[in-house]
Amino acid sequence: MELIHLKILLALQRRGSLIAAADELCLTQSALSHQIKNLEKKLGVVLWRKHGRKLVLTQAGSYLCDIAESVLTTVDAAERHLRLLSEGKTGNLIIGVDCHACYEWFNTFLFQYLQAWPCLEIEVTSKYRFNALEAISHYQLDALMTADPGDIAGIRFQPLFDFELKLLVAKSHPLAVKESVVPKHLSEETVLTYPVDEQRLDMFQKVLVPNSISPGMHKTVEETAIMLQMVAAGRGVCLLPEWVVGEGMHSQEQLVALPVTGIDLKKTMYLATREEDSELEYIRWLVDFVHKKYLRKARNTD
Amino acid sequence: MELIHLKILLALQRRGSLIAAADELCLTQSALSHQIKNLEKKLGVVLWRKHGRKLVLTQAGSYLCDIAESVLTTVDAAERHLRLLSEGKTGNLIIGVDCHACYEWFNTFLFQYLQAWPCLEIEVTSKYRFNALEAISHYQLDALMTADPGDIAGIRFQPLFDFELKLLVAKSHPLAVKESVVPKHLSEETVLTYPVDEQRLDMFQKVLVPNSISPGMHKTVEETAIMLQMVAAGRGVCLLPEWVVGEGMHSQEQLVALPVTGIDLKKTMYLATREEDSELEYIRWLVDFVHKKYLRKARNTD
DNA sequence: ATTAACAATGAAATTTATTCATAATGGAAT
DNA sequence: ATTCCATTATGAATAAATTTCATTGTTAAT
Structure with missing residues (x-):
């Protein structure tokens, strides 16, 4: 599992469609689709399902979404902190x-x-x-x-x-x-x-x-x-x-x-x-x- | 920042040298060196420094190491949980x-x-x-x-x-x-x-x-x-x-x-x-x- | 001095990710 | 029904990244 997968899930949840999520991440819808397909293969879990023309997160998917929330928050905070460190503003x-x-x-x-x-x-x-x-x-x-x-x-x-x-x-x-x-x-x-x-x-x-x-x-x-x-x-x-x-x-x-x-x-x-x-x-x-x-x-x- | 960077830092801390860390991650020493060099360029921070023939984590490096500990623990637990989910043992x-x-x-x-x-x-x-x-x-x-x-x-x-x-x-x-x-x-x-x-x-x-x-x-x-x-x-x-x-x-x-x-x-x-x-x-x-x-x-x- | 142990580096090879183009699907409108 | 329209899925081509290989540079020990 990579951070990109977590980012995709979170963006999908926020924006409601893959196209919108792709826009948010500055990637194409295709990229997100391929990425999650790969992850699903590796983990042996289905993360979302087409329901009408919308995507709906499965149980596993929304579980991962919660994880994503927490992990990405931590990582973002760390990156911000390191940037401050590098600028000598904090330490x-x-x-x-x-x-x-x-x-x-x-x-x-x-x-x-x-x-x-x-x-x-x-x-x-x-x-x-x-x-x-x-x-x-x-x-x-x-x-x-x-x-x-x-x-x-x-x-x-x-x-x-x-x-x-x-x-x-x-x-x-x-x-x-x-x-x-x-x-x-x-x-x-x-x-x-x-x-x-x-x-x-x-x-x-x-x-x-x-x-x-x-x-x-x-x-x-x-x-x-x-x-x-x-x-x-x-x-x-x-x-x-x-x-x-x-x-x-x-x-x-x-x-x-x-x-x-x-x-x-x-x-x-x-x-x-x-x-x-x-x-x-x-x-x-x-x-x-x-x-x-x-x-x-x-x-x-x- | 990607998970691989966190994995590298943690492996280095655990094993003491890049070569050993590379061994743990099933990669070459060169790969780890390149990866961290990239991250350092992106973040504008130095994460480790050669000291004699050992690598020593800088302040930023050991800070990231702490983050790595927490993030990777969460991610590992999530992967285990998903695996159980997929086997129908939990839910x-x-x-x-x-x-x-x-x-x-x-x-x-x-x-x-x-x-x-x-x-x-x-x-x-x-x-x-x-x-x-x-x-x-x-x-x-x-x-x-x-x-x-x-x-x-x-x-x-x-x-x-x-x-x-x-x-x-x-x-x-x-x-x-x-x-x-x-x-x-x-x-x-x-x-x-x-x-x-x-x-x-x-x-x-x-x-x-x-x-x-x-x-x-x-x-x-x-x-x-x-x-x-x-x-x-x-x-x-x-x-x-x-x-x-x-x-x-x-x-x-x-x-x-x-x-x-x-x-x-x-x-x-x-x-x-x-x-x-x-x-x-x-x-x-x-x-x-x-x-x-x-x-x-x-x-x-x- | 020589050697051994390690890390850094550049270039080539490989792998992975992304895009493009298109198919497939389902809903809405005619 | 049929025709849009909006969406996701997919295969192949392309682009990008990672990794390795081969080598250099450094340090500590013999």
């Missing part, structure tokens, strides 16, 4: 986040994004944190917020904004009075990080390891908010972008962000997408939106 | 009844019929009472219980059983003491009939009109049970087959059935079906079942 955007902090940051304007693209299904996940680029290639993820651009074929990294990692300490902490810190200061401190491989932690890769320093203690924390609470409570220090300390956050006034002297902790946040998708309207919009947001902020702080 | 049997009494009678063995044909959808209706044969031709009705066979092309009447119309009167009625009645007796009586055209009432067509008798009064009643109640209460008489007075019926012992002398009121009940359907197993079964039922009854009353 299903799954954005991965690479680090916990990104998640917090993205949340600050997710609401605006959702409003700007009402037809876009947006999902934010940290599920593919450890193989995110592969997940993009495999269409499990459509975009990734990351500060670690790779050079991977088929994936494009668009810079979003620059930031610097700082050492967060409690206001009450002895280091808090300093203008800046040096790696050596950490040898007595409890260092807090996310529970991921040390190779993925700038604290180790850029600060501790190159200077052969081991911290007083190393503890891992799952959630950014909890990590900040612990720092505020004087239970440790951590290396994070300054903006993780949100505007209205409880721990905001109890934390100090100190630059680390002698080490380049300037980073850039990127949006990684498949090359094919990087010009999609809703991706461009996202990148542009973030650029504008940071341009404004930069002007304000001037 | 949708809408049985019309011509006269109210038939309805009562059919009910006496409907339960057995339902049990014997569990896959058959059975519906009994009196909706097409006045154009029932046309309704059969138009597949609105599949069978009709009627005592008035016509000679209509394409419709076959199979005799079910013979019966005789009798005059039902109350036990307390003056006529009840007689062995039989003659038409003249009705000139003083209140005659009860169903509310249909006089031409369709044997009471008028066979008894009153040929003998130029007008009854004392003519009242119409919708329901057989109510008509019998009224007769039992002495509010009138009616002409019905004896068997409408059911076994456990309340009015049973208060009614007398009198033959009408000098008029042939013997009739035969028929099952009318489209000629094409008359050999369907579940139709044959129905006819045979009724025959056996009446054969047994005839033996019992010997």
Whole structure:
């Protein structure tokens, strides 16, 4: 059975005669007749019968007509959806986040994004944190917020904004009075990080390891908010972008962000997408939106 | 979009490679490649992409795959159903009844019929009472219980059983003491009939009109049970087959059935079906079942 | 490097669908 | 009845599509 058969039955039912149905389908009456004859032979059922000079659907015929209604509706909807997809008007955007902090940051304007693209299904996940680029290639993820651009074929990294990692300490902490810190200061401190491989932690890769320093203690924390609470409570220090300390956050006034002297902790946040998708309207919009947001902020702080 | 495209996507998802999918569909890898390429051109979407030497479905591709799942399931089920239909193992049997009494009678063995044909959808209706044969031709009705066979092309009447119309009167009625009645007796009586055209009432067509008798009064009643109640209460008489007075019926012992002398009121009940359907197993079964039922009854009353 | 596994592609071959022309049918009008 | 007229069915010719074949291109593994 093919879709054409279903189309013929439905057109016949709607228009009342084969000639009219053929007209609707831009075919000849003969074509429809041959097609249904074939189908009848294959299925071993009679679908319509001449009754006077009208065609009357048999039981089997009107049963198939019901099926046709449902199947063709589904298929039509799918074709419309795909057309929208191809025009970039709709889509299903799954954005991965690479680090916990990104998640917090993205949340600050997710609401605006959702409003700007009402037809876009947006999902934010940290599920593919450890193989995110592969997940993009495999269409499990459509975009990734990351500060670690790779050079991977088929994936494009668009810079979003620059930031610097700082050492967060409690206001009450002895280091808090300093203008800046040096790696050596950490040898007595409890260092807090996310529970991921040390190779993925700038604290180790850029600060501790190159200077052969081991911290007083190393503890891992799952959630950014909890990590900040612990720092505020004087239970440790951590290396994070300054903006993780949100505007209205409880721990905001109890934390100090100190630059680390002698080490380049300037980073850039990127949006990684498949090359094919990087010009999609809703991706461009996202990148542009973030650029504008940071341009404004930069002007304000001037 | 055609079903083949959906089949290809689904086979690819299931089997992991085009070659395997082609094997499943009994086609060559080349055919599938060409087909999807065509569809992609028509829809303006990319459905899969080579990734290494594997194919990976794009977002659009896996969306279509979901559609495919649903559509092909529906279509497969329909094809199976039609195949069963063509073998007469299943069906949708809408049985019309011509006269109210038939309805009562059919009910006496409907339960057995339902049990014997569990896959058959059975519906009994009196909706097409006045154009029932046309309704059969138009597949609105599949069978009709009627005592008035016509000679209509394409419709076959199979005799079910013979019966005789009798005059039902109350036990307390003056006529009840007689062995039989003659038409003249009705000139003083209140005659009860169903509310249909006089031409369709044997009471008028066979008894009153040929003998130029007008009854004392003519009242119409919708329901057989109510008509019998009224007769039992002495509010009138009616002409019905004896068997409408059911076994456990309340009015049973208060009614007398009198033959009408000098008029042939013997009739035969028929099952009318489209000629094409008359050999369907579940139709044959129905006819045979009724025959056996009446054969047994005839033996019992010997 | 070589090979094996897979997909893409162009052209030829094949199959399928469509049309054209016409027959057949049934209803309506004369 | 006979003659339209409107419709569907059908066979053969034509057109279009699908499929295959043969080959190229790519990638991963040995």
